[in-house]
Amino acid sequence: MRNLDPLRVHEDSVLDLQGVAVHLGGRAVLQGIDLSLRPGEFVGVIGPNGAGKTTLLKIILGLLRPDEGTVLVAGRDVRAARSLVGYVPQSFAPDPDLPLRARDLVALGLDGARWGFSLGGQRRRAKVEEALGWVDALRYADQPVGRLSGGELQRLLVAQALISDPRIVLLDEPLANLDLRSQGDVVALVGRVAHERGVTVVLVTHDMNPLLSVMDRILYLARGQAALGTVDEVVRGDVLTQLYGHHVDVVRVHGRILVVGGADAESLTCNTCDS
Amino acid sequence: MPGFIESLLAAPAVAPALLIGSLVAVTSGVVGVFVVLRGQSFAGHALGDIGTTGAAAAYLGGLPALYGFVGVGVLGGLAIEGLGERARERDVATGIVLSLMLGVGALLLYFMTQRTDATGGPVAILFGSIFTVDPSIALPVALFSLLALLLLGFLYRPLVFASVNPQAAQAKGVPLQGVGLLFMLALAIAVEESALVAGALLSTALLIGPAAAAVRWTRQIGAAAALSALLGLLAVSVGIALAYQSYFWPPGHRGWPVSFFIVLLVLTEYLLARLLPARAARRPLPRRKEAA
Numbered sequence: 001m002r003n004l005d006p007l008r009v010h011e012d013s014v015l016d017l018q019g020v021a022v023h024l025g026g027r028a029v030l031q032g033i034d035l036s037l038r039p040g041e042f043v044g045v046i047g048p049n050g051a052g053k054t055t056l057l058k059i060i061l062g063l064l065r066p067d068e069g070t071v072l073v074a075g076r077d078v079r080a081a082r083s084l085v086g087y088v089p090q091s092f093a094p095d096p097d098l099p100l101r102a103r104d105l106v107a108l109g110l111d112g113a114r115w116g117f118s119l120g121g122q123r124r125r126a127k128v129e130e131a132l133g134w135v136d137a138l139r140y141a142d143q144p145v146g147r148l149s150g151g152e153l154q155r156l157l158v159a160q161a162l163i164s165d166p167r168i169v170l171l172d173e174p175l176a177n178l179d180l181r182s183q184g185d186v187v188a189l190v191g192r193v194a195h196e197r198g199v200t201v202v203l204v205t206h207d208m209n210p211l212l213s214v215m216d217r218i219l220y221l222a223r224g225q226a227a228l229g230t231v232d233e234v235v236r237g238d239v240l241t242q243l244y245g246h247h248v249d250v251v252r253v254h255g256r257i258l259v260v261g262g263a264d265a266e267s268l269t270c271n272t273c274d275s
Numbered sequence: 276m277p278g279f280i281e282s283l284l285a286a287p288a289v290a291p292a293l294l295i296g297s298l299v300a301v302t303s304g305v306v307g308v309f310v311v312l313r314g315q316s317f318a319g320h321a322l323g324d325i326g327t328t329g330a331a332a333a334y335l336g337g338l339p340a341l342y343g344f345v346g347v348g349v350l351g352g353l354a355i356e357g358l359g360e361r362a363r364e365r366d367v368a369t370g371i372v373l374s375l376m377l378g379v380g381a382l383l384l385y386f387m388t389q390r391t392d393a394t395g396g397p398v399a400i401l402f403g404s405i406f407t408v409d410p411s412i413a414l415p416v417a418l419f420s421l422l423a424l425l426l427l428g429f430l431y432r433p434l435v436f437a438s439v440n441p442q443a444a445q446a447k448g449v450p451l452q453g454v455g456l457l458f459m460l461a462l463a464i465a466v467e468e469s470a471l472v473a474g475a476l477l478s479t480a481l482l483i484g485p486a487a488a489a490v491r492w493t494r495q496i497g498a499a500a501a502l503s504a505l506l507g508l509l510a511v512s513v514g515i516a517l518a519y520q521s522y523f524w525p526p527g528h529r530g531w532p533v534s535f536f537i538v539l540l541v542l543t544e545y546l547l548a549r550l551l552p553a554r555a556a557r558r559p560l561p562r563r564k565e566a567a
Contacts, residue, residue, distance in 0.1 A: 061446045063445065063446065082446075082447070082448050085446070087443055087446035087447075088443070089440070089442030089443050089446070091442075092440060094439065095312075097491050098312065098439065098490070099308075099489075099490045099493045099494050099495055099496050099498065099499040100439060100494070101494050101495060104435075104495065104496070105439070105440070108432070108435065108436045108439070108440065108443070108444075109443070109447070111432060112432050112433065112436035112444060112447060112449070113432070113433055113436065113444065113447040113448045113449045114432055114433070115429055115430070115432070116428065116429055116432065117428060117431050118432060142494070143494075144494045157443070160440075161443075
Protein backbone atom coordinates (compact mmCIF):
# COMPACT_ATOMS: atom_id res chain seq x y z
CA MET A 1 0.00 0.00 0.00
CA ARG A 2 1.24 3.47 -0.86
CA ASN A 3 2.20 5.60 2.09
CA LEU A 4 0.14 8.77 1.87
CA ASP A 5 2.01 10.81 4.44
CA PRO A 6 2.97 13.97 2.49
CA LEU A 7 6.63 13.92 3.50
CA ARG A 8 7.06 10.31 2.51
CA VAL A 9 5.38 10.88 -0.83
CA HIS A 10 7.71 13.79 -1.42
CA GLU A 11 10.75 11.67 -0.65
CA ASP A 12 9.53 8.96 -2.99
CA SER A 13 8.82 11.17 -5.93
CA VAL A 14 11.22 11.28 -8.85
CA LEU A 15 10.15 14.67 -10.11
CA ASP A 16 8.61 17.48 -8.09
CA LEU A 17 7.41 20.78 -9.49
CA GLN A 18 5.92 23.30 -7.04
CA GLY A 19 4.31 26.50 -8.25
CA VAL A 20 6.42 26.64 -11.40
CA ALA A 21 5.89 29.65 -13.65
CA VAL A 22 7.80 30.79 -16.73
CA HIS A 23 7.34 34.11 -18.50
CA LEU A 24 8.87 34.69 -21.92
CA GLY A 25 8.54 38.09 -23.56
CA GLY A 26 5.82 39.20 -21.11
CA ARG A 27 3.71 36.12 -21.81
CA ALA A 28 3.12 33.39 -19.22
CA VAL A 29 4.30 30.21 -20.95
CA LEU A 30 3.70 28.13 -17.84
CA GLN A 31 1.96 29.10 -14.64
CA GLY A 32 1.09 27.44 -11.38
CA ILE A 33 2.44 24.02 -12.34
CA ASP A 34 2.43 21.57 -9.43
CA LEU A 35 3.20 17.97 -10.10
CA SER A 36 4.87 15.00 -8.53
CA LEU A 37 5.82 11.87 -10.48
CA ARG A 38 6.43 8.44 -8.95
CA PRO A 39 9.21 5.97 -9.79
CA GLY A 40 8.47 3.76 -12.78
CA GLU A 41 5.45 5.77 -13.83
CA PHE A 42 4.63 6.35 -17.54
CA VAL A 43 3.28 9.85 -18.10
CA GLY A 44 2.15 11.15 -21.48
CA VAL A 45 2.36 14.91 -22.00
CA ILE A 46 -0.29 16.15 -24.41
CA GLY A 47 -1.28 19.61 -25.48
CA PRO A 48 -1.71 21.92 -28.46
CA ASN A 49 1.22 23.78 -30.00
CA GLY A 50 2.40 26.59 -27.77
CA ALA A 51 0.96 25.01 -24.63
CA GLY A 52 4.37 24.93 -22.96
CA LYS A 53 5.45 21.31 -23.58
CA THR A 54 8.96 22.16 -24.76
CA THR A 55 9.38 24.73 -21.99
CA LEU A 56 8.40 22.10 -19.42
CA LEU A 57 11.06 19.72 -20.77
CA LYS A 58 13.72 22.45 -20.70
CA ILE A 59 12.90 23.11 -17.06
CA ILE A 60 13.19 19.45 -16.10
CA LEU A 61 16.51 19.24 -18.00
CA GLY A 62 17.82 22.24 -16.08
CA LEU A 63 18.36 24.20 -19.32
CA LEU A 64 15.85 26.85 -18.26
CA ARG A 65 15.33 28.31 -14.78
CA PRO A 66 11.67 28.92 -13.96
CA ASP A 67 10.80 32.47 -12.90
CA GLU A 68 8.87 31.10 -9.94
CA GLY A 69 8.65 27.81 -8.11
CA THR A 70 10.95 24.90 -7.44
CA VAL A 71 11.99 21.88 -9.51
CA LEU A 72 13.44 18.85 -7.78
CA VAL A 73 14.69 15.65 -9.39
CA ALA A 74 14.87 12.82 -6.85
CA GLY A 75 14.78 15.49 -4.14
CA ARG A 76 17.76 17.40 -5.55
CA ASP A 77 18.10 20.63 -7.51
CA VAL A 78 17.84 19.85 -11.23
CA ARG A 79 21.28 21.13 -12.06
CA ALA A 80 22.83 18.82 -9.49
CA ALA A 81 20.77 15.91 -10.82
CA ARG A 82 21.66 16.05 -14.51
CA SER A 83 22.91 12.48 -14.56
CA LEU A 84 19.53 11.30 -13.25
CA VAL A 85 17.65 12.62 -16.28
CA GLY A 86 17.78 10.88 -19.66
CA TYR A 87 16.67 12.77 -22.76
CA VAL A 88 15.58 11.78 -26.24
CA PRO A 89 15.44 14.95 -28.37
CA GLN A 90 12.88 15.54 -31.04
CA SER A 91 14.81 15.44 -34.26
CA PHE A 92 17.69 13.21 -35.17
CA ALA A 93 18.37 12.67 -38.86
CA PRO A 94 22.03 11.70 -39.33
CA ASP A 95 23.76 12.21 -42.64
CA PRO A 96 23.90 8.93 -44.63
CA ASP A 97 27.72 9.12 -44.64
CA LEU A 98 28.11 9.75 -40.91
CA PRO A 99 30.94 7.43 -39.79
CA LEU A 100 29.31 6.41 -36.53
CA ARG A 101 28.08 2.94 -35.63
CA ALA A 102 24.92 2.28 -33.66
CA ARG A 103 27.00 1.26 -30.65
CA ASP A 104 29.02 4.51 -30.79
CA LEU A 105 25.82 6.54 -30.71
CA VAL A 106 24.60 4.67 -27.63
CA ALA A 107 28.00 5.03 -25.91
CA LEU A 108 27.72 8.83 -26.16
CA GLY A 109 24.96 8.63 -23.53
CA LEU A 110 27.40 6.98 -21.14
CA ASP A 111 30.44 9.26 -21.33
CA GLY A 112 29.91 11.63 -24.29
CA ALA A 113 30.13 14.69 -22.05
CA ARG A 114 33.57 13.78 -20.68
CA TRP A 115 36.70 15.38 -22.10
CA GLY A 116 39.25 13.42 -24.07
CA PHE A 117 39.09 9.98 -25.60
CA SER A 118 37.42 6.99 -24.08
CA LEU A 119 39.95 4.51 -22.79
CA GLY A 120 37.52 1.82 -23.83
CA GLY A 121 37.65 -1.06 -21.47
CA GLN A 122 35.66 -4.20 -20.93
CA ARG A 123 33.11 -2.63 -18.59
CA ARG A 124 32.20 0.19 -20.95
CA ARG A 125 31.86 -2.25 -23.83
CA ALA A 126 29.68 -4.57 -21.77
CA LYS A 127 27.48 -1.68 -20.66
CA VAL A 128 26.92 -0.55 -24.25
CA GLU A 129 26.17 -4.13 -25.27
CA GLU A 130 23.66 -4.42 -22.43
CA ALA A 131 21.90 -1.17 -23.41
CA LEU A 132 21.70 -2.32 -27.03
CA GLY A 133 20.10 -5.50 -25.72
CA TRP A 134 17.43 -3.58 -23.79
CA VAL A 135 16.10 -2.07 -27.00
CA ASP A 136 16.73 -5.17 -29.14
CA ALA A 137 19.32 -3.37 -31.30
CA LEU A 138 22.18 -5.89 -31.14
CA ARG A 139 21.46 -7.00 -34.71
CA TYR A 140 22.52 -3.65 -36.13
CA ALA A 141 25.01 -2.62 -33.43
CA ASP A 142 27.86 -2.28 -35.97
CA GLN A 143 25.88 -0.62 -38.73
CA PRO A 144 26.49 3.06 -39.51
CA VAL A 145 23.59 5.08 -38.09
CA GLY A 146 23.01 6.98 -41.34
CA ARG A 147 21.70 3.81 -42.93
CA LEU A 148 19.14 2.90 -40.26
CA SER A 149 15.36 3.41 -40.36
CA GLY A 150 13.53 5.93 -38.19
CA GLY A 151 12.29 3.20 -35.86
CA GLU A 152 15.78 1.69 -35.48
CA LEU A 153 17.25 5.12 -34.70
CA GLN A 154 14.54 5.80 -32.15
CA ARG A 155 15.48 2.59 -30.31
CA LEU A 156 19.13 3.66 -30.23
CA LEU A 157 18.21 7.05 -28.80
CA VAL A 158 16.19 5.34 -26.08
CA ALA A 159 19.22 3.17 -25.27
CA GLN A 160 21.43 6.29 -25.30
CA ALA A 161 19.10 7.97 -22.81
CA LEU A 162 18.85 4.92 -20.54
CA ILE A 163 22.48 3.77 -20.51
CA SER A 164 23.49 6.20 -17.76
CA ASP A 165 20.86 4.62 -15.46
CA PRO A 166 18.68 7.73 -15.06
CA ARG A 167 15.70 7.86 -12.69
CA ILE A 168 13.58 9.66 -15.26
CA VAL A 169 13.68 9.78 -19.06
CA LEU A 170 12.13 12.53 -21.18
CA LEU A 171 11.12 11.86 -24.78
CA ASP A 172 10.21 14.86 -26.99
CA GLU A 173 7.78 13.83 -29.75
CA PRO A 174 9.42 10.44 -30.35
CA LEU A 175 6.47 9.35 -32.48
CA ALA A 176 6.67 12.18 -35.01
CA ASN A 177 7.81 11.00 -38.45
CA LEU A 178 7.15 7.33 -37.60
CA ASP A 179 4.53 5.19 -39.29
CA LEU A 180 1.71 3.80 -37.15
CA ARG A 181 3.34 0.43 -36.63
CA SER A 182 6.70 1.89 -35.56
CA GLN A 183 4.83 4.24 -33.24
CA GLY A 184 3.26 1.26 -31.51
CA ASP A 185 6.63 -0.51 -31.34
CA VAL A 186 8.41 2.48 -29.80
CA VAL A 187 5.68 3.05 -27.23
CA ALA A 188 5.62 -0.62 -26.22
CA LEU A 189 9.42 -0.72 -26.03
CA VAL A 190 9.71 2.43 -23.93
CA GLY A 191 6.95 1.17 -21.65
CA ARG A 192 8.58 -2.24 -21.22
CA VAL A 193 12.17 -1.05 -20.71
CA ALA A 194 11.16 1.72 -18.31
CA HIS A 195 8.95 -0.65 -16.34
CA GLU A 196 11.71 -3.29 -16.09
CA ARG A 197 14.23 -0.70 -14.96
CA GLY A 198 11.92 1.29 -12.70
CA VAL A 199 12.50 4.46 -14.73
CA THR A 200 9.85 7.18 -14.86
CA VAL A 201 8.89 8.07 -18.43
CA VAL A 202 7.73 11.49 -19.58
CA LEU A 203 6.72 11.22 -23.23
CA VAL A 204 5.59 14.30 -25.16
CA THR A 205 3.28 13.70 -28.10
CA HIS A 206 0.49 15.47 -29.92
CA ASP A 207 -1.61 12.29 -30.17
CA MET A 208 -2.50 10.47 -26.96
CA ASN A 209 -4.02 7.44 -28.67
CA PRO A 210 -0.84 5.36 -29.20
CA LEU A 211 -0.15 5.76 -25.46
CA LEU A 212 -3.54 4.70 -24.11
CA SER A 213 -2.48 1.12 -23.37
CA VAL A 214 0.78 1.96 -21.54
CA MET A 215 0.23 5.36 -19.98
CA ASP A 216 -0.30 5.46 -16.19
CA ARG A 217 -1.18 9.14 -16.09
CA ILE A 218 -1.62 11.97 -18.54
CA LEU A 219 -0.34 15.53 -18.17
CA TYR A 220 -2.58 17.73 -20.26
CA LEU A 221 -1.18 21.17 -21.00
CA ALA A 222 -3.12 24.10 -22.43
CA ARG A 223 -2.65 27.86 -22.10
CA GLY A 224 0.37 27.27 -19.83
CA GLN A 225 -1.66 25.34 -17.28
CA ALA A 226 -1.68 21.64 -16.56
CA ALA A 227 -4.04 18.89 -15.51
CA LEU A 228 -2.47 15.66 -14.26
CA GLY A 229 -4.30 12.41 -13.62
CA THR A 230 -5.46 9.21 -15.24
CA VAL A 231 -6.95 9.47 -18.71
CA ASP A 232 -10.44 8.99 -17.27
CA GLU A 233 -9.87 11.76 -14.75
CA VAL A 234 -8.38 14.31 -17.14
CA VAL A 235 -9.63 13.67 -20.66
CA ARG A 236 -13.21 14.74 -19.94
CA GLY A 237 -15.25 17.53 -21.44
CA ASP A 238 -15.61 19.49 -18.19
CA VAL A 239 -11.92 19.27 -17.20
CA LEU A 240 -10.59 20.18 -20.64
CA THR A 241 -13.17 22.93 -21.13
CA GLN A 242 -11.84 24.58 -18.00
CA LEU A 243 -8.23 24.03 -19.11
CA TYR A 244 -8.72 25.40 -22.63
CA GLY A 245 -11.00 28.20 -21.44
CA HIS A 246 -13.63 27.39 -24.04
CA HIS A 247 -16.02 24.56 -24.76
CA VAL A 248 -14.34 21.26 -25.62
CA ASP A 249 -15.93 17.89 -26.38
CA VAL A 250 -14.30 14.54 -25.77
CA VAL A 251 -15.42 11.83 -28.17
CA ARG A 252 -14.56 8.14 -27.87
CA VAL A 253 -14.63 6.15 -31.10
CA HIS A 254 -13.53 2.49 -31.30
CA GLY A 255 -11.22 2.87 -28.31
CA ARG A 256 -9.75 6.06 -29.67
CA ILE A 257 -10.17 9.43 -28.03
CA LEU A 258 -10.78 12.62 -29.95
CA VAL A 259 -10.71 16.05 -28.36
CA VAL A 260 -12.75 18.50 -30.41
CA GLY A 261 -12.92 22.24 -29.88
CA GLY A 262 -16.02 24.40 -30.06
CA ALA A 263 -17.73 25.75 -33.19
CA ASP A 264 -15.43 28.76 -33.20
CA ALA A 265 -13.13 27.80 -36.07
CA GLU A 266 -10.15 29.62 -34.64
CA SER A 267 -10.13 27.61 -31.46
CA LEU A 268 -10.90 24.29 -33.12
CA THR A 269 -8.47 21.75 -31.78
CA CYS A 270 -8.22 18.15 -32.69
CA ASN A 271 -5.40 16.47 -30.92
CA THR A 272 -5.43 13.41 -33.11
CA CYS A 273 -5.02 15.45 -36.26
CA ASP A 274 -1.56 16.23 -37.53
CA SER A 275 -1.14 19.95 -37.65
CA MET B 276 61.61 5.29 -60.87
CA PRO B 277 64.05 4.84 -57.96
CA GLY B 278 66.29 7.29 -59.73
CA PHE B 279 63.46 9.79 -59.85
CA ILE B 280 62.74 9.48 -56.13
CA GLU B 281 66.44 9.86 -55.31
CA SER B 282 66.80 13.00 -57.39
CA LEU B 283 63.54 14.28 -55.93
CA LEU B 284 64.76 13.95 -52.37
CA ALA B 285 68.17 15.31 -53.25
CA ALA B 286 66.71 18.55 -54.61
CA PRO B 287 67.24 21.23 -51.95
CA ALA B 288 63.70 22.61 -51.73
CA VAL B 289 61.89 19.27 -51.84
CA ALA B 290 62.67 17.71 -48.46
CA PRO B 291 61.42 20.70 -46.40
CA ALA B 292 58.39 20.96 -48.68
CA LEU B 293 57.57 17.30 -48.04
CA LEU B 294 58.04 17.72 -44.29
CA ILE B 295 55.87 20.82 -43.99
CA GLY B 296 53.36 19.42 -46.47
CA SER B 297 53.02 16.22 -44.45
CA LEU B 298 52.42 18.06 -41.18
CA VAL B 299 49.78 20.17 -42.84
CA ALA B 300 48.12 17.23 -44.60
CA VAL B 301 47.72 15.24 -41.38
CA THR B 302 46.34 18.19 -39.41
CA SER B 303 43.94 19.23 -42.14
CA GLY B 304 42.84 15.65 -42.71
CA VAL B 305 41.96 15.03 -39.06
CA VAL B 306 40.30 18.42 -38.48
CA GLY B 307 38.50 18.10 -41.82
CA VAL B 308 36.52 15.07 -40.65
CA PHE B 309 34.90 17.19 -37.95
CA VAL B 310 34.34 20.03 -40.42
CA VAL B 311 32.40 17.58 -42.61
CA LEU B 312 30.48 16.22 -39.60
CA ARG B 313 29.54 19.70 -38.44
CA GLY B 314 28.77 21.09 -41.90
CA GLN B 315 31.28 23.92 -41.52
CA SER B 316 32.87 23.84 -44.98
CA PHE B 317 31.86 27.43 -45.64
CA ALA B 318 33.49 28.65 -42.43
CA GLY B 319 36.61 26.65 -43.34
CA HIS B 320 36.77 28.21 -46.79
CA ALA B 321 36.16 31.70 -45.41
CA LEU B 322 39.02 31.28 -42.93
CA GLY B 323 41.36 30.40 -45.79
CA ASP B 324 40.30 33.48 -47.74
CA ILE B 325 40.65 35.91 -44.85
CA GLY B 326 44.06 34.45 -44.13
CA THR B 327 45.29 36.39 -47.21
CA THR B 328 44.81 39.59 -45.23
CA GLY B 329 46.99 38.33 -42.43
CA ALA B 330 49.62 36.94 -44.76
CA ALA B 331 49.80 40.19 -46.72
CA ALA B 332 50.10 42.18 -43.49
CA ALA B 333 52.84 39.84 -42.26
CA TYR B 334 54.67 40.26 -45.56
CA LEU B 335 54.50 44.05 -45.41
CA GLY B 336 55.71 43.87 -41.81
CA GLY B 337 58.58 41.56 -42.69
CA LEU B 338 57.25 38.49 -40.85
CA PRO B 339 56.81 34.94 -42.18
CA ALA B 340 53.41 34.51 -43.85
CA LEU B 341 52.53 31.65 -41.46
CA TYR B 342 52.08 34.00 -38.50
CA GLY B 343 49.86 36.33 -40.48
CA PHE B 344 47.76 33.44 -41.74
CA VAL B 345 47.31 31.86 -38.31
CA GLY B 346 46.88 35.10 -36.38
CA VAL B 347 44.12 36.48 -38.58
CA GLY B 348 42.58 33.02 -39.03
CA VAL B 349 42.20 32.50 -35.29
CA LEU B 350 40.70 35.97 -34.80
CA GLY B 351 38.35 35.45 -37.76
CA GLY B 352 37.32 32.01 -36.49
CA LEU B 353 36.50 33.34 -33.05
CA ALA B 354 34.55 36.23 -34.62
CA ILE B 355 32.51 33.85 -36.79
CA GLU B 356 31.71 31.54 -33.88
CA GLY B 357 31.11 34.38 -31.44
CA LEU B 358 28.76 36.33 -33.73
CA GLY B 359 26.59 33.47 -34.83
CA GLU B 360 24.93 31.21 -32.30
CA ARG B 361 22.58 29.30 -34.56
CA ALA B 362 23.57 27.68 -37.84
CA ARG B 363 21.74 30.28 -39.91
CA GLU B 364 23.28 33.17 -37.98
CA ARG B 365 26.69 31.58 -38.31
CA ASP B 366 26.28 31.44 -42.07
CA VAL B 367 25.55 35.16 -42.17
CA ALA B 368 28.29 35.93 -39.64
CA THR B 369 30.77 33.99 -41.78
CA GLY B 370 29.79 35.98 -44.85
CA ILE B 371 30.14 39.32 -43.05
CA VAL B 372 33.53 38.53 -41.48
CA LEU B 373 34.70 37.17 -44.83
CA SER B 374 33.81 40.25 -46.87
CA LEU B 375 35.14 42.69 -44.28
CA MET B 376 38.49 40.94 -44.05
CA LEU B 377 38.79 40.45 -47.81
CA GLY B 378 38.25 44.17 -48.31
CA VAL B 379 41.21 44.94 -46.08
CA GLY B 380 43.12 42.10 -47.76
CA ALA B 381 42.56 43.67 -51.21
CA LEU B 382 44.13 46.89 -49.98
CA LEU B 383 47.14 45.11 -48.48
CA LEU B 384 47.70 43.03 -51.62
CA TYR B 385 47.60 46.28 -53.62
CA PHE B 386 50.30 47.75 -51.35
CA MET B 387 52.35 44.60 -51.95
CA THR B 388 52.14 45.00 -55.73
CA GLN B 389 53.52 48.52 -55.35
CA ARG B 390 56.75 47.11 -53.93
CA THR B 391 59.16 46.03 -56.63
CA ASP B 392 60.69 43.28 -54.45
CA ALA B 393 57.34 41.55 -54.07
CA THR B 394 56.40 40.54 -57.60
CA GLY B 395 55.57 36.94 -56.70
CA GLY B 396 54.17 37.72 -53.25
CA PRO B 397 50.43 38.02 -53.90
CA VAL B 398 50.44 34.93 -56.13
CA ALA B 399 52.33 32.96 -53.47
CA ILE B 400 49.79 33.94 -50.83
CA LEU B 401 46.75 33.18 -52.96
CA PHE B 402 47.95 29.98 -54.63
CA GLY B 403 50.65 28.62 -52.36
CA SER B 404 54.41 28.44 -52.65
CA ILE B 405 55.62 25.38 -50.80
CA PHE B 406 58.99 25.30 -52.61
CA THR B 407 59.88 28.84 -51.62
CA VAL B 408 58.85 28.51 -47.97
CA ASP B 409 61.68 29.05 -45.51
CA PRO B 410 62.59 25.58 -44.11
CA SER B 411 62.93 27.04 -40.60
CA ILE B 412 59.15 27.49 -40.59
CA ALA B 413 58.82 23.71 -40.16
CA LEU B 414 59.18 23.98 -36.39
CA PRO B 415 56.33 26.47 -35.81
CA VAL B 416 54.20 24.49 -38.28
CA ALA B 417 54.85 21.36 -36.24
CA LEU B 418 53.99 23.15 -33.00
CA PHE B 419 50.75 24.59 -34.44
CA SER B 420 49.82 21.12 -35.73
CA LEU B 421 50.51 19.60 -32.33
CA LEU B 422 48.36 22.26 -30.68
CA ALA B 423 45.45 21.63 -33.06
CA LEU B 424 45.65 17.85 -32.63
CA LEU B 425 45.94 18.06 -28.83
CA LEU B 426 42.93 20.35 -28.81
CA LEU B 427 40.95 17.82 -30.85
CA GLY B 428 42.07 15.01 -28.55
CA PHE B 429 40.86 16.96 -25.54
CA LEU B 430 37.55 17.84 -27.21
CA TYR B 431 37.01 14.43 -28.79
CA ARG B 432 33.94 12.99 -27.05
CA PRO B 433 32.01 16.22 -26.38
CA LEU B 434 32.82 17.37 -29.91
CA VAL B 435 31.48 14.16 -31.45
CA PHE B 436 28.39 14.35 -29.21
CA ALA B 437 27.79 18.04 -29.96
CA SER B 438 28.29 17.50 -33.71
CA VAL B 439 26.11 14.40 -34.01
CA ASN B 440 23.29 15.04 -31.54
CA PRO B 441 23.57 18.57 -30.11
CA GLN B 442 20.32 18.61 -28.15
CA ALA B 443 21.10 15.40 -26.29
CA ALA B 444 24.66 16.60 -25.71
CA GLN B 445 23.42 19.86 -24.21
CA ALA B 446 21.05 17.96 -21.91
CA LYS B 447 24.01 15.88 -20.72
CA GLY B 448 25.90 19.03 -19.84
CA VAL B 449 28.14 19.49 -22.90
CA PRO B 450 28.87 23.25 -23.20
CA LEU B 451 28.00 23.61 -26.90
CA GLN B 452 29.35 27.16 -27.28
CA GLY B 453 32.63 26.42 -25.54
CA VAL B 454 33.17 23.30 -27.61
CA GLY B 455 32.32 25.24 -30.78
CA LEU B 456 34.81 27.99 -29.97
CA LEU B 457 37.66 25.63 -29.15
CA PHE B 458 36.99 23.63 -32.30
CA MET B 459 37.08 26.87 -34.30
CA LEU B 460 40.59 27.41 -32.94
CA ALA B 461 41.75 24.01 -34.23
CA LEU B 462 39.96 24.66 -37.54
CA ALA B 463 41.65 28.04 -37.99
CA ILE B 464 45.09 26.51 -37.38
CA ALA B 465 44.48 23.68 -39.86
CA VAL B 466 43.12 25.96 -42.60
CA GLU B 467 45.84 28.56 -42.29
CA GLU B 468 48.58 25.96 -42.29
CA SER B 469 47.24 24.42 -45.44
CA ALA B 470 47.00 27.91 -46.96
CA LEU B 471 50.79 27.93 -46.67
CA VAL B 472 50.99 24.80 -48.85
CA ALA B 473 48.04 25.02 -51.22
CA GLY B 474 47.42 28.76 -51.09
CA ALA B 475 44.70 30.73 -49.36
CA LEU B 476 42.16 30.14 -52.11
CA LEU B 477 42.66 26.37 -52.26
CA SER B 478 43.26 25.48 -48.61
CA THR B 479 39.69 24.18 -48.36
CA ALA B 480 40.57 21.42 -50.81
CA LEU B 481 43.01 19.80 -48.37
CA LEU B 482 40.59 20.32 -45.51
CA ILE B 483 37.39 18.97 -47.05
CA GLY B 484 38.41 16.64 -49.89
CA PRO B 485 40.26 13.85 -48.03
CA ALA B 486 37.75 14.03 -45.15
CA ALA B 487 34.72 13.80 -47.43
CA ALA B 488 36.25 10.74 -49.11
CA ALA B 489 37.22 9.16 -45.78
CA VAL B 490 33.77 9.37 -44.18
CA ARG B 491 32.33 7.43 -47.10
CA TRP B 492 34.87 4.65 -46.65
CA THR B 493 34.68 4.20 -42.87
CA ARG B 494 32.11 3.63 -40.18
CA GLN B 495 33.95 5.10 -37.18
CA ILE B 496 35.11 8.65 -36.61
CA GLY B 497 38.58 7.61 -35.45
CA ALA B 498 39.05 5.48 -38.56
CA ALA B 499 37.74 8.30 -40.75
CA ALA B 500 40.26 10.72 -39.22
CA ALA B 501 43.15 8.29 -39.79
CA LEU B 502 42.14 7.56 -43.39
CA SER B 503 41.58 11.25 -44.08
CA ALA B 504 45.09 12.04 -42.82
CA LEU B 505 46.50 9.31 -45.08
CA LEU B 506 44.60 10.54 -48.13
CA GLY B 507 45.84 14.07 -47.43
CA LEU B 508 49.43 12.82 -47.11
CA LEU B 509 49.10 10.97 -50.41
CA ALA B 510 47.74 14.01 -52.25
CA VAL B 511 50.40 16.35 -50.85
CA SER B 512 53.41 14.10 -51.41
CA VAL B 513 52.40 13.00 -54.92
CA GLY B 514 51.48 16.61 -55.67
CA ILE B 515 54.91 17.81 -54.59
CA ALA B 516 56.61 15.10 -56.67
CA LEU B 517 54.60 16.04 -59.76
CA ALA B 518 55.29 19.73 -59.21
CA TYR B 519 59.00 18.96 -58.99
CA GLN B 520 58.78 16.94 -62.19
CA SER B 521 56.91 19.80 -63.89
CA TYR B 522 60.10 21.91 -63.88
CA PHE B 523 60.96 19.90 -66.99
CA TRP B 524 57.59 20.69 -68.61
CA PRO B 525 56.58 23.48 -71.01
CA PRO B 526 55.83 26.28 -71.35
CA GLY B 527 58.38 28.04 -69.16
CA HIS B 528 60.28 25.18 -67.47
CA ARG B 529 59.66 27.01 -64.21
CA GLY B 530 57.42 24.44 -62.62
CA TRP B 531 53.63 24.24 -62.42
CA PRO B 532 51.96 25.30 -59.17
CA VAL B 533 51.88 22.59 -56.48
CA SER B 534 48.34 23.54 -55.52
CA PHE B 535 47.11 22.57 -58.99
CA PHE B 536 48.38 18.99 -58.53
CA ILE B 537 47.18 18.74 -54.93
CA VAL B 538 43.68 19.88 -55.79
CA LEU B 539 43.55 17.53 -58.78
CA LEU B 540 44.60 14.57 -56.59
CA VAL B 541 42.18 15.48 -53.81
CA LEU B 542 39.37 15.76 -56.33
CA THR B 543 40.29 12.33 -57.72
CA GLU B 544 40.13 10.83 -54.23
CA TYR B 545 36.75 12.38 -53.62
CA LEU B 546 35.35 11.26 -56.96
CA LEU B 547 36.60 7.70 -56.35
CA ALA B 548 34.85 7.71 -52.98
CA ARG B 549 31.65 8.91 -54.61
CA LEU B 550 31.80 6.34 -57.39
CA LEU B 551 33.04 3.26 -55.54
CA PRO B 552 30.72 1.86 -52.90
CA ALA B 553 33.75 0.95 -50.82
CA ARG B 554 32.06 0.80 -47.46
CA ALA B 555 30.27 -2.51 -47.24
CA ALA B 556 26.66 -2.00 -48.19
CA ARG B 557 24.14 -2.73 -45.52
CA ARG B 558 23.64 -6.41 -45.08
CA PRO B 559 21.69 -8.44 -42.57
CA LEU B 560 24.08 -9.57 -39.88
CA PRO B 561 23.76 -12.90 -38.12
CA ARG B 562 21.88 -12.48 -34.89
CA ARG B 563 24.41 -12.27 -32.07
CA LYS B 564 23.94 -14.55 -29.15
CA GLU B 565 21.95 -12.75 -26.47
CA ALA B 566 23.92 -11.37 -23.57
CA ALA B 567 24.29 -14.04 -20.93
